[in-house]
Amino acid sequence: MVKNAATRSAARAAQPAPADQPAEAAQPPQEPYEPLLPRIPILELSPQVDEGLWAATAFSGEVIPFRATAFREGHDKIGVDLLLTDPEGAQTEHHMRALTPGTDRWEVEVQLEQTGLWRYQVRAYADEYATWHHNAEVKVPAGIDVELMLLMGHGLLVTASKDKRRSTAERRYLSEAAKVVADTKRTVEERFQAAVDDRIQHALTERPVISLPSLSATRAIQVERTRAGVGSWYEFFPRSEGAKKLADGSWQSGTFRTAAKRLPEVAAMGFDVVYLPPIHPIGRTFRKGPNNTLDAGENDPGSPWAIGGPEGGHDAIHPDLGTEKDFTFFVGKAKQAGLEVALDLALQASPDHPWVTEHPEWFTTLPDGTIAYAENPPKKYQDIYPINFDNDYEGLRQEVLRIVRHWMSLGVRIFRVDNPHTKPLHFWEWLIHTVNATDPDVVFLAEAFTRPALMRTLAKAGFQQSYTYFTWRNTKEELEEFLDSLAHETADYLRPNLFVNTPDILTEYLQFGGQPAFKVRAAIAATAAPTWGVYSGYELFENVARPGAEEYIDNEKYEFRPRDYAKAQSQGRSLAGYLTMLNSARSEHPALRQLRNLSIHWSDDDSILVYSKYLDGRFTRSGKADAVIVVANVDPHSVRETIVHLDPSQFGIPFGAQFEVKDRVTGQRWTWGTENYVRLDAFTEPVHILSVRPL
Numbered sequence: 136m137v138k139n140a141a142t143r144s145a146a147r148a149a150q151p152a153p154a155d156q157p158a159e160a161a162q163p164p165q166e167p168y169e170p171l172l173p174r175i176p177i178l179e180l181s182p183q184v185d186e187g188l189w190a191a192t193a194f195s196g197e198v199i200p201f202r203a204t205a206f207r208e209g210h211d212k213i214g215v216d217l218l219l220t221d222p223e224g225a226q227t228e229h230h231m232r233a234l235t236p237g238t239d240r241w242e243v244e245v246q247l248e249q250t251g252l253w254r255y256q257v258r259a260y261a262d263e264y265a266t267w268h269h270n271a272e273v274k275v276p277a278g279i280d281v282e283l284m285l286l287m288g289h290g291l292l293v294t295a296s297k298d299k300r301r302s303t304a305e306r307r308y309l310s311e312a313a314k315v316v317a318d319t320k321r322t323v324e325e326r327f328q329a330a331v332d333d334r335i336q337h338a339l340t341e342r343p344v345i346s347l348p349s350l351s352a353t354r355a356i357q358v359e360r361t362r363a364g365v366g367s368w369y370e371f372f373p374r375s376e377g378a379k380k381l382a383d384g385s386w387q388s389g390t391f392r393t394a395a396k397r398l399p400e401v402a403a404m405g406f407d408v409v410y411l412p413p414i415h416p417i418g419r420t421f422r423k424g425p426n427n428t429l430d431a432g433e434n435d436p437g438s439p440w441a442i443g444g445p446e447g448g449h450d451a452i453h454p455d456l457g458t459e460k461d462f463t464f465f466v467g468k469a470k471q472a473g474l475e476v477a478l479d480l481a482l483q484a485s486p487d488h489p490w491v492t493e494h495p496e497w498f499t500t501l502p503d504g505t506i507a508y509a510e511n512p513p514k515k516y517q518d519i520y521p522i523n524f525d526n527d528y529e530g531l532r533q534e535v536l537r538i539v540r541h542w543m544s545l546g547v548r549i550f551r552v553d554n555p556h557t558k559p560l561h562f563w564e565w566l567i568h569t570v571n572a573t574d575p576d577v578v579f580l581a582e583a584f585t586r587p588a589l590m591r592t593l594a595k596a597g598f599q600q601s602y603t604y605f606t607w608r609n610t611k612e613e614l615e616e617f618l619d620s621l622a623h624e625t626a627d628y629l630r631p632n633l634f635v636n637t638p639d640i641l642t643e644y645l646q647f648g649g650q651p652a653f654k655v656r657a658a659i660a661a662t663a664a665p666t667w668g669v670y671s672g673y674e675l676f677e678n679v680a681r682p683g684a685e686e687y688i689d690n691e692k693y694e695f696r697p698r699d700y701a702k703a704q705s706q707g708r709s710l711a712g713y714l715t716m717l718n719s720a721r722s723e724h725p726a727l728r729q730l731r732n733l734s735i736h737w738s739d740d741d742s743i744l745v746y747s748k749y750l751d752g753r754f755t756r757s758g759k760a761d762a763v764i765v766v767a768n769v770d771p772h773s774v775r776e777t778i779v780h781l782d783p784s785q786f787g788i789p790f791g792a793q794f795e796v797k798d799r800v801t802g803q804r805w806t807w808g809t810e811n812y813v814r815l816d817a818f819t820e821p822v823h824i825l826s827v828r829p830l
Contacts, residue, residue, distance in 0.1 A: 173349035175213060175259040179204040179240075182627035183354045189595050190252065190355035191627040194364030194665075198246045198729055198754050203231070203351065205259040206239040212265035214343050215241040216258045218350075222251025222358075230341075231257070246754045250575060253356045260345035264291050268331060275327050285323070288330040289316040295344050305338055362408070362475065362549070363578045363599040364630050365728045367661070367718050368668030369406040370637070371397065373414065373456055373465075374436060375671075378695040385434040386695045388455035391465040398465075400700065402472040404711055405718025409469055410477040410551055410668070412638070412692075414462070416444035416453050418485020421508075421517040425694050426681055429517065438692045440481050440553065441518035443488025449538045459545060466546040477580070478542055481553035482535060483509060484520045496526040524559050532562055539570060539577075549578045552598070556585040560596050567597035580632055594629035600666060603631045609644045611744045611769055615735050618663050618746060622733035630730065633660035633667040638692050641680050648771035650676055651817035653710055655767055658822040661717035662765050663746065665728045672696070674710040675703050720799050720824055726750040726761040734785040740777035742770035743815065747827075749786035762786035762827035764796060768815035776814045783809065786827055796825040806830070 181202040182191035193199055205215045217229040231241040247253060271284045292313035296306045315321065315329035329335075377393025380386055401409055417437040424431035431437060436455075446454055452462055469476050484490050490497055491506070498520050499507040509516035524531055539550065555563055563579075570577050581598040583590050584606075594601050608617040621631050635656045636645060645652050653676055660667040672691075675698060681688040689696070703709040721727045726748040736745040744767045752760040764786070768775045784790050793808045800820050805811075807825075815821055 173259075173351075174347045175205060175207045175261070175349040177203055177205045177215075177257050177259050177349060177351040180257060180351055180354055182356060184595055184628045187352065187354050189628070190357040192599070192630070193247050193356055193358045194630070195248055195250050195358055195361045196246065196728070197358075197364060198244050198732070198750065199356070200242055200244050200731060201229075201231070201255065201257075202234075202240060202242045203257040203259075204239050205241055205257065207259075207261065207347075212262045212269060214260055214262040214265065214345065216260075217243050217245070218256045218258055219245060220254045221249055222253060223249075244751070244754075247356070247358045250358050250360055253358055254353055255356070256353050257351040259349045259351075260343070261347040263344040263346055264295070264339040265343070267291055268336070271327065272331070275323065281323055285316055285326050285330070288327075289313050291339075291344050292316060292330060292335070295339060295342075298342065298344075301338070301342060308334065309338065359578070359599055360576050364730065365665040366408045366475075366632075367406045367721065368408040368410050368477065368632065368634070368666070369401045369404070369671065370410040370412070370634075370668065371401075371671040372412055372439070372691055372696070374439075374453075375691060375696045375698070378697045380695075386436070388436065388695065389697070390455070391457045391461040395465050395468040398469050398472045398474060402474055404674075404715045405722065407474055408477050408549060408668075409474045410549075411479060413439040413442055413479045413481050414452055414456055415439070415442045415449055416446040416451055417441050418444050418487035418518060420486035423518050423693050426688065426690060427514075427693060435693065436695060438516075438518060439479075440483065440692070441485040441516075442481060442483065443485045443490065445487065448484070448489050450541045463545055470546075475549055476547055477549035477551050477578075478547045479553055480539065480550040480579075482522050482558060483553075484522070485518055486520060488520070491520065494527070494530070497522055497531055499523045521557065524562055528559075528562070532565060535562075535566060536569060539566070543570075543574060543577065548574075548576055549580070551580045551582060553582050555581045555593055555598070556583040556589050560589075560592055563593065563598065564596035571597070591625060591629055594625070600630045600632045602634060605631065605633045605660065606636070606640050606642055609642070609769060611742055614659065614744050614769065615746075618733055619735055621664060622731055626731045630666065631664045633664045634669070635660050635667070636670045636673050638670060638690060639686050641678065641685055641687050643685065644771075646678050646680050646685075649678075650710075651768075651771035651821045653678075654713060655769055655771060655817075655821050657710070657714060657717060658765065658824060659744070659767055661721060662727055662748070662763065662824060663733060665721075665730050669714065672698060674714055675700070675708065676710060716799065717824075720763070724748075724761055724763050724826065725755050726763050734782070736764075736782060736785070737780040738766075738777050738813075739780075740775050742768055742773065743775055743777050743779065743813065744769050745779050745781070747781070747786045751787065760787045762788075764823070764825040764827060766813055766815065766823040766825070768817050768821040771817045771821065774814070774816045774818070776812070779811045779813050781807070781809055781811065788827070788829060793830050795828045795830055796823075797828070799824040799826060 182199060184191050201217045207213050215231040217231055218226060220226045229243045229245055231243040234240040234242055267287055271288060274280050274284050292309050296309035296313060312329045312335055316326045373391055373394035374388045376397045377389035378386055417439060418441045422431040422437040424435045442449060452459060466476050501507055506520050509519040509521045567579050578599045580600040581593045582602050583593055584602060590601060608614050679688050704711060729750055732748050732750060734747050738745050747764045749762045752758050755761055766779055788794050793806055795804060796807050797804045
């Protein structure tokens with residue numbers, strides 16, 4: 136029966152295929168498959184961006200947690216090292232430590248100081264001594280395979296003693312220990328202890344005896360200057376600083392010279408970047424009047440973002456502000472005060488911009504022959520034409536590069552880019568990398584309140600900083616999720632700039648939260664991220680919105696807004712002292728100038744937000760660890776009493792130990808532990824900013 140079945144099967148195979156089925160094609164010879172995994176698998180490298188498509192980013196002085204998943208079959212021990220190559224090609228090795236047992240996750244923290252492109256790999260290997268030690272400490276005391284285990288230990292010590300990377304003294308000590316282990320005249324206990332004493336364990340942990348070395352893929356990190364990731368920003372309109380209303384009701388604009396008088400006050404509050412909205416000529420066609428109306432008067436200044444007029448375009452200065460000489464004077468005065476100038480880069484044009492007649496192909500022409508103006512429904516900007524990159528991409532990108540380099544030549548090294556998410560992302564990637572190739576200190580901030588994927592990809596493409604959704608994250612639950620994401624989910628490529636308000640954005644929280652809301656928002660912005668900012672008027676508690684909108688009434692975008700800061704200060708109506716305190720805390724606490732070190736803690740109250748920031752003493756100039764705890768009552772209309780639950784191990788204190796905290800806001804001191812009573816009165820001080828000191 137079996138023979139007949141085999142015969143029938145062979146006969147069927149010999150028959151030609153039916154007419155409607157093609158004969159099987161001849162198979163080409165296949166190359167032997169090569170596994171993607173190394174001998175010891177190394178996976179999930181961090182930091183990295185999209186499997187290495189772009190370099191991860193860091194700023195000078197940032198502490199980076201390098202992580203990887205690594206394991207091997209069976210129960211033998213492995214070791215994992217970070218191989219880090221600096222921009223000049225020098226390589227250093229850093230042992231990685233195992234994290235939570237069972238996760239096979241490894242980590243080492245390294246502070247990167249030198250700017251430039253760093254590269255790293257992770258090396259995993261069989262740790263022969265660690266495996267032997269684990270087995271021997273079980274078997275030898277139990278009398279199992281004793282001589283075999285000691286023989287294996289002797290061999291490892293001999294091998295280690297011949298490693299010329301070790302010092303002469305260490306090699307001699309290892310050799311002497313090997314002799315003791317081999318000496319059968321000694322007791323088993325003496326021989327075993329010679330192989331496992333503290334000095335031997337330290338030597339063979341620092342420089343393991345390895346086999347089966349395996350390497351990961353190479354990943355890159357672009358380290359940029361500190362200001363790319365750390366800074367306190369202050370925004371003001373130069374035309375409002377020193378502006379005067381004349382007897383006939385018209386206005387005399389402030390200038391760069393009058394605006395420069397404000398710079399020492401800005402610096403005294405601890406800010407280090409002064410950001411200017413566009414300083415270019417403003418178009419008259421469809422110029423907007425007060426509160427974004429369409430009926431501008433003869434003396435209404437118009438929106439600075441409606442760029443361009445007969446006086447010039449993006450490379451020109453509004454004649455009311457002064458000349459290029461006046462601008463460089465302003466930049467020089469800022470530098471003297473310890474401030475950098477950030478300039479707005481808004482790629483759009485008024486109908487009067489020279490581009491409209493010289494390069495109509497740079498805009499979108501509608502079927503009726505008109506040029507499309509900007510819209511963000513329901514908002515309409517009839518005074519602004521958006522740029523169309525698809526008609527003359529090469530011409531436009533060279534023009535923008537020329538403009539950026541023009542302002543760079545006048546001392547600008549920071550650009551706040553308006554609405555970058557409305558332009559092609561590959562253009563920004565090209566522009567930023569082209570500029571940074573010759574001038575790596577130039578910083579670009581993306582003003583992109585847009586969808587998460589788009590916002591994050593702008594950061595991946597090269598923007599050193601980004602506005603975020605912080606403005607609209609107000610509850611405890613929202614802030615916990617948001618801040619944790621910034622510190623741990625996107626930190627490899629996105630650096631947040633936590634602006635508390637802008638000329639366009641006055642949230643309901645600030646409109647109706649009173650002075651407590653202004654303190655809460657500033658305190659969280661200044662402590663949760665290493666870069667934050669305010670728009671002038673914030674320190675005066677300006678909170679009146681245009682009816683039905685989340686933007687200021689009598690908006691400074693459309694009119695002059697001179698402010699009497701000194702009078703407000705004398706009358707106790709100024710937040711300037713509070714902002715100064717926040718920036719002082721940032722200056723004195725290096726933990727607040729890091730991004731990735733935020734830990735969320737817990738309270739029993741749904742309106743009490745608790746987080747800490749910690750920096751190990753290895754990474755501070757003083758050599759002392761630095762820890763700050765922030766406890767914020769995010770309900771600006773209440774007095775809250777609750778219990779705060781802390782995990783002190785997150786900020787360098789053993790769990791269960793007590794420690795001293797000092798409130799930066801009030802100067803009060805308390806002894807705290809894992810559970811602590813707090814009372815936060817929004818109408819006095821809604822936030823604790825606590826420095827931590829071990830008892």
